[in-house]
Every structure is written in C-alpha cells, then in structure tokens.
Amino acid sequence: MTAPNTVPPNPPAIGQPCPACGQPVESRLVCLACGALLALNPTSPGGLDFFGWFGLPPAMALDTALLSDRWRRLGFRLHPDLHRGDSALGPALALRLSSAVNAAYKMLLDPAARGAYLLAELSRRAGFTPDPKALPEGFLRDMFNLQEQLEESGPAEQQHTRGGLNRQLQALRTERDRLLTEALETALPEAPALTRIQQLLNQEKYLVKLSAE
Amino acid sequence: MAYSDKVIDHYNNPRNVGALDKSSADVGTAVVGAPECGDVMKLQIKVEEGKIVDAKFKTFGCGSAIASSSLATEWVKGKSLDEALQIKNMDIVEELALPPVKIHCSVLAEDAIKSAIADYKSKQGAQPQEKTG
Numbered sequence: 001m002t003a004p005n006t007v008p009p010n011p012p013a014i015g016q017p018c019p020a021c022g023q024p025v026e027s028r029l030v031c032l033a034c035g036a037l038l039a040l041n042p043t044s045p046g047g048l049d050f051f052g053w054f055g056l057p058p059a060m061a062l063d064t065a066l067l068s069d070r071w072r073r074l075g076f077r078l079h080p081d082l083h084r085g086d087s088a089l090g091p092a093l094a095l096r097l098s099s100a101v102n103a104a105y106k107m108l109l110d111p112a113a114r115g116a117y118l119l120a121e122l123s124r125r126a127g128f129t130p131d132p133k134a135l136p137e138g139f140l141r142d143m144f145n146l147q148e149q150l151e152e153s154g155p156a157e158q159q160h161t162r163g164g165l166n167r168q169l170q171a172l173r174t175e176r177d178r179l180l181t182e183a184l185e186t187a188l189p190e191a192p193a194l195t196r197i198q199q200l201l202n203q204e205k206y207l208v209k210l211s212a213e
Numbered sequence: 214m215a216y217s218d219k220v221i222d223h224y225n226n227p228r229n230v231g232a233l234d235k236s237s238a239d240v241g242t243a244v245v246g247a248p249e250c251g252d253v254m255k256l257q258i259k260v261e262e263g264k265i266v267d268a269k270f271k272t273f274g275c276g277s278a279i280a281s282s283s284l285a286t287e288w289v290k291g292k293s294l295d296e297a298l299q300i301k302n303m304d305i306v307e308e309l310a311l312p313p314v315k316i317h318c319s320v321l322a323e324d325a326i327k328s329a330i331a332d333y334k335s336k337q338g339a340q341p342q343e344k345t346g
Contacts, residue, residue, distance in 0.1 A: 141244045144253045147273040206251045209251025
C-alpha cells in the first residue's frame with residue numbers, strides 16, 4: 001500500500017491508476033489529477049523520460065496538441081505554491097521540475113532535437129554510441145564546394161542552388177524519421193543504423209546553416 | 214561575448230587565404246567541420262624536405278573559426294611536420310582569448326592541421342602508384 005505523497009518505486013504506466021488518487025495516470029512525472037509525484041528520480045539523468053513526462057510514446061511522430069495540453073497541465077500541477085508542506089515534492093523541487101518540463105517541451109517540439117534525444121535512447125538500448133561527428137565520406141568536401149559555388153554565383157544561380165539544398169534537406173529528414181521509427185521498433189538496434197541516423201542529424205545541421213545564410 | 218582584438222584582426226586581415234594545388238604530391242589537404250555550428254574549414258600545407266613551406270586556408274564560419282584557421286596557417290609555416298603536430302587547440306584558445314563557447318573553433322583548427330598532415334603522409338606513402346591526383 002502506498003500512502004499519498006510518497007513516491008512509488010516505479011512510475012505507473014500511462015493509463016494505470018495513480019497510487020495516490022486512483023485516477024488513470026496521464027504523465028509519468030506527476031499525476032495531473034492530484035499532483036502527486038510519480039517519478040522516482042525525476043532529476044537524475046537516467047530518469048529523464050521526457051516522452052513519459054508528457055504521457056507520450058517515444059516516437060518521431062508527435063501529437064503536438066496533446067503535448068501542449070499536457071505541458072500546460074504539468075505547469076499548473078508543478079506550481080511551487082501548491083507544494084508547500086508536501087514531503088515528496090516540495091516547492092523547490094517543483095520549481096526545478098517545472099523548468100525541466102519547459103526545456104523538455106521545447107526540445108520535443110523541435111524535430112532535430114527530438115531525433116537526437118531518441119538516438120541517445122536507442123544508443124543506450126543498443127549499448128553502442130555512434131561517433132558524434134559522424135558524416136558520410138566526402139560530405140564536408142561537398143559542403144565546402146557548395147559554399148564556394150554560392151559565394152561566386154549570381155542571385156539567379158544562388159536561388160537555384162538553394163532550391164536544391166532544400167530538396168536535399170527534405171530528403172534527409174524523411175530518411176531520418178524513417179530510420180528512427182524502424183530502430184525504435186527493433187529490440188536491439190544495429191550499430192550501422194544508429195551511425196546513419198547520427199550522420200543524418202549532422203548533415204541536417206550543415207544544410208540548415210547553409211540554407212539560412 | 215565580444216571578440217578579442219586578435220580575433221578581429223585575423224577576421225579583418227586573414228593571413229594565407231587561398232588554395233594550393235590539391236593534386237600535387239607535396240600538398241596535404243584537409244576539409245573539416247563542426248556540426249555544432251555548421252562551420253566548414255579547408256586547410257592545405259605544402260611540404261618540402263619535411264618542412265611546411267606554405268599553408269593556405271579558407272573557412273566558411275564565424276569570426277572565431279576564421280581567426281583560428283588563419284592563426285593555424287601562420288603557426289605551421291616553417292615548422293617540421295612533428296613540430297606542427299604539437300600545436301594544441303588550447304594554444305589557439307590562449308592566443309586568441311577565445312571564450313568557452315568558441316573552443317570548438319580551435320579544436321577544428323587543430324583537427325585541420327592533423328588531417329592535412331595525415332593527407333600529405335598518405336600521399337607520400339601512395340606516391341609510386343599515384344600519378345594523377
């Protein structure tokens with residue numbers, strides 16, 4: 001039996017009853033119905049289950065309306081004034097969690113950051129971390145040549161090059177999403193797939209920089 | 214954070230901008246990049262009798278990346294390959310007074326020196342077979 005306001009050993013899965021109030025859980029961080037703290041180590045790096053905080057499955061496809069709704073309700077439940085005299089979740093921790101929730105919300109909304117977070121999760125699962133600077137052979141040389149070309153060409157030609165860049169960026173993102181989705185469905189993701197995802201995330205950064213200039 | 218005077222000087226008057234003949238057997242070429250900021254840097258060295266006699270660079274990136282590579286070309290000139298390999302990114306950080314957020318620019322310059330030397334050495338090793346670049 002768990003008394004109200006003590007933290008359960010493992011946060012209940014989404015839809016399971018809250019140990020404090022019995023309502024189905026919508027967030028694995030804090031019960032949105034009663035405000036009880038559910039996560040055991042909500043601020044330890046290993047306990048940072050950002051999708052679980054918002055009651056969402058870890059995936060590239062994201063229900064942003066649901067994410068925003070849970071974010072607003074978490075913000076309300078984590079207001080420090082509601083936690084004076086709370087033994088498990090005092091005002092100071094509530095404040096810290098509230099800013100962590102805001103950062104996680106912002107991160108999840110950005111597809112590139114969401115992809116990087118999912119890749120870190122997959123790397124943990126696979127016991128393999130790809131080289132953080134991984135890029136396909138010759139990619140930097142191509143980027144350098146493209147930069148020189150942009151520098152030397154006139155406006156019409158530049159626009160043409162940028163059109164090509166945007167199509168390349170679109171193709172990279174599609175492949176990134178597909179590979180992440182496949183890897184998340186795999187019990188033991190394979191090293192080459194994770195390296196390719198890291199490459200795509202890095203390539204995206206170079207292309208975004210280039211097309212923004 | 215404001216750029217130091219030395220960064221601004223290298224940015225306004227970059228030393229050794231340009232290119233060397235990539236296909237030449239005594240030229241080592243490096244193209245390196247930093248995914249954090251999307252900067253791309255090309256650094257080339259020309260080696261004669263074990264000494265770096267010329268160096269050129271071109272960098273697409275922020276002021277610190279340009280200054281780091283400009284300084285790197287100045288420093289490697291006249292050095293032996295072994296001496297050039299001793300240049301550490303923290304030497305560049307110190308010389309240019311780079312702030313912590315710009316340390317990766319100096320890492321890029323150190324990577325570029327190492328990679329250019331490695332390219333030169335691999336060309337030397339492969340030289341008998343390699344007639345065209």
